[in-house]
Amino acid sequence: MAERFDVVVIGAGPGGFRAARRCAQRGASTAVVEKEYVGGTCLNWGCIPSKTLLASAHLLLRARHASDMGIEIPSATPNWAKIQQRREAIITGIRKGMQGTMKANKMTHIEGRAVVTAPGRIRVQSNGQTRDLEAGKIILATGSESIELRSIPFDGQTVISSKEALSLPQIPRSMLIVGGGVIGCEMACAYTAFGTKVTIVEALERLLPMEDSWVSRILERELKTLGIEAVTGRKVMSVDKNTSPAKVNLDNGQAIEAEKVLVAVGRRAAIDKETVDALKLEMNGPLIKINRKLETNVPGVYALGDVVGTTYLAHGATAEAEVAAANATGNNEEMQDYALIPRVVFTFPEVASVGKTEEKCQAAGMDIAIGKGFYRANGRPIAENETNGQFHAVRDKSINELVGISMVGHMATEFAAFARTLLGTVEPVRRITFPHPTTSETLEDAVHEALGELLLEEC
Ligand code: FAD
Numbered sequence: 001m002a003e004r005f006d007v008v009v010i011g012a013g014p015g016g017f018r019a020a021r022r023c024a025q026r027g028a029s030t031a032v033v034e035k036e037y038v039g040g041t042c043l044n045w046g047c048i049p050s051k052t053l054l055a056s057a058h059l060l061l062r063a064r065h066a067s068d069m070g071i072e073i074p075s076a077t078p079n080w081a082k083i084q085q086r087r088e089a090i091i092t093g094i095r096k097g098m099q100g101t102m103k104a105n106k107m108t109h110i111e112g113r114a115v116v117t118a119p120g121r122i123r124v125q126s127n128g129q130t131r132d133l134e135a136g137k138i139i140l141a142t143g144s145e146s147i148e149l150r151s152i153p154f155d156g157q158t159v160i161s162s163k164e165a166l167s168l169p170q171i172p173r174s175m176l177i178v179g180g181g182v183i184g185c186e187m188a189c190a191y192t193a194f195g196t197k198v199t200i201v202e203a204l205e206r207l208l209p210m211e212d213s214w215v216s217r218i219l220e221r222e223l224k225t226l227g228i229e230a231v232t233g234r235k236v237m238s239v240d241k242n243t244s245p246a247k248v249n250l251d252n253g254q255a256i257e258a259e260k261v262l263v264a265v266g267r268r269a270a271i272d273k274e275t276v277d278a279l280k281l282e283m284n285g286p287l288i289k290i291n292r293k294l295e296t297n298v299p300g301v302y303a304l305g306d307v308v309g310t311t312y313l314a315h316g317a318t319a320e321a322e323v324a325a326a327n328a329t330g331n332n333e334e335m336q337d338y339a340l341i342p343r344v345v346f347t348f349p350e351v352a353s354v355g356k357t358e359e360k361c362q363a364a365g366m367d368i369a370i371g372k373g374f375y376r377a378n379g380r381p382i383a384e385n386e387t388n389g390q391f392h393a394v395r396d397k398s399i400n401e402l403v404g405i406s407m408v409g410h411m412a413t414e415f416a417a418f419a420r421t422l423l424g425t426v427e428p429v430r431r432i433t434f435p436h437p438t439t440s441e442t443l444e445d446a447v448h449e450a451l452g453e454l455l456l457e458e459c
Contacts, residue, residue: 001132005031007328008122008135010114010275013040015305015317016141017098022325023139024105031133032107033114033124038098041143041306042314044091049166050186052087054346057193061226061348069385078194080171087166116140116275119298137300137328140275140288141317144267144306149178152239152263158246159239159261162187168260172196176248176258178236180207182345184264185219188228189348199229199256201236201248208345211406212357214392218408222349222388236261269307284309292334294324302328316341339404340423342416349388352416355404355423358394368403369395371450375409378445379437386410391442393422393450400454401425402447415443422447426454 005028009020012034020032037044056078063076102109110133112126122133146161148154154161160168162183165175171194177184180202192198200207200223206216207223207230220230231250240247245259269286282289282297287309294302302324305317319341326333345351361368375381375389389409396403405419418440422429429451434444448455 002121002134003031003131004134005029005108005136007031007137007139007325008033008114008133009139009141010116010122011040011141011143011305011307012038012098012109013141013143013305013317014042014314015143015321016040016139018318018321019139019141019302019304019325019328020107021101021105022322023137023329024107026325026329028136028329030107031110031135032102033110033112033122033133035111035113035126037095038102038109039091039095042317043094043098045163045166047314048091048094049087050162050183050190051346052090053083053166053190054186054348056083056086057190058348060193065385078171080194084167113272115272116278116301118278119300137302139324139328140271140296140301140303140307141305141321142269142271142307144309144312145270146263147266147268149236149263149265151237152178152261154263155241158241158259159263162262162264165260165262172259174245174258175199175260175262176201176236176256177262177264179264179266180204180230180232181210181264181266182208184262185223185345185347187262187264188223189226189346192223192226192228193348198227199231199258201231201234201250201256203233203235205233207232208351210343211351211353212359212392214358214390215351215353215406215408218349218388218390219347219351223347226348231256267306267312269309271307293327293332294320294335295327310338311341313341313343340420342420344413344416346413349386349409350412351406351408352412352419353404353406354416354420355402356394357404357406358392361394361396361403366403367397369397369450369452371395371446371448371452373442373445373447373449375439375442378439378441380439381410381442383437384410384439389439389442391415391446393443393446395450395454400451402429402450405443405446407443409439409442411439415440419443426451430455 007023007030009016009032024030112124124131174197235251245257288303304320342354371393373391376387391407394404
């Protein structure tokens with residue numbers, strides 16, 4: 001006999017977990033099926049472990065520069081075993097918290113691999129046992145996995161993905177990172193602080209190519225100061241593993257030695273072919289096709305998060321989860337403009353942006369005004385000895401509204417949600433008092449310069 005639920009969510013990453021929680025809170029009997037660990041990529045192999053490593057790495061760098069602030073620390077070195085234990089403990093602790101949340105919200109957690117066998121029917125397999133479920137609505141939140149390069153396949157030892165890079169048995173002497181996007185740049189910052197000689201090879205002309213070039217310029221300069229070498233406009237062709245360290249061959253004939261080769265060239269949606277076939281799901285390449293309501297082509301089946309490839313961000317997945325859960329429980333909601341979901345990179349310094357970038361506005365022929373704020377002109381970042389930061393605000397002159405904010409600097413990611421609230425009308429900006437001295441005054445400087453005389457006009 002199949003167990004019956006109003007909603008069955010497949011995948012308990014940030015997207016699936018949020019969707020299941022919201023459905024349960026709205027009174028639907030809800031099951032969430034997970035084949036590995038609750039928290040998905042984000043908690044177990046993504047956001048949280050990477051930020052844990054970066055936090056230790058940043059503290060190490062601060063300790064090494066403590067003398068600049070009058071504090072003498074004779075030596076600061078990483079204890080890798082402790083760093084790894086802390087990473088594991090943090091993940092386990094958050095997982096426990098999620099178990100508690102599921103219980104408190106009366107969500108049914110089912111362990112196992114779920115396959116949709118027909119509309120409304122799901123088969124879960126775990127340790128040779130099979131459990132059949134029936135669902136009024138199905139939410140697919142099965143996430144993604146690292147893209148493998150055919151020319152240098154993963155071997156888990158020398159050629160690795162971010163998953164292995166987060167839990168290496170020891171700090172490697174050298175690492176070549178293929179890909180200068182978010183994950184590549186974050187891992188480069190962590191490992192260079194721990195003492196690894198890091199080289200990034202990026203096929204495009206600059207690091208973080210999705211952001212404005214001024215952002216990439218600052219980041220490239222700061223990464224160089226940290227000792228990271230960035231080779232841009234070049235491709236990795238092969239890895240010769242017969243030597244130790246391995247020899248990484250680039251398309252210009254250059255060979256770079258590296259103990260580890262981390263391939264961080266993006267993520268690919270992960271969805272079982274059986275589910276796709278059984279539902280006759282309409283796909284867009286490897287991605288499940290959805291509309292603004294997160295509906296697939298199959299009535300009653302929704303999809304969200306990395307498996308639909310809209311943002312590849314945990315908070316993008318949870319934003320979609322809110323909409324999918326609302327719709328799966330009888331409401332009628334649509335996704336907001338995806339550009340309003342903040343983008344964050346936890347490098348040293350951090351990068352964050354929301355809305356339209358300067359260059360995208362220019363490419364679209366928009367008439368814009370730019371306002372800039374600088375960390376070096378504000379008391380708090382100067383006191384903190386973190387002066388390498390710059391915020392830019394973009395105003396669309398045709399509507400006199402802020403349409404984008406891009407930020408580089410220490411803790412810039414913490415301002416991303418706040419920056420989002422400033423997009424739109426002039427009115428809220430006028431009413432905000434930015435506390436002094438705080439780094440947020442850099443945002444005030446940028447926004448006020450972008451709005452200029454508009455702030456002086458009558459409301
Ligand atoms: P996932 O988190 O991938 O979860 C999907 C879940 O579904 C998995 O647990 C999987 O086991 C399960 N599953 C799959 N198939 C089945 C099945 N058939 N049956 C049962 N269960 C199944 N994003 C940020 O916003 N901020 C960051 O700082 C950040 N850092 C990152 C760092 C790294 C190294 C990586 C790799 C990613 C990072 N991300 C970050 C991206 C973020 O992790 C993902 O965007 C997010 O996890 C996507 O959530 P999701 O719910 O769609 O999928």
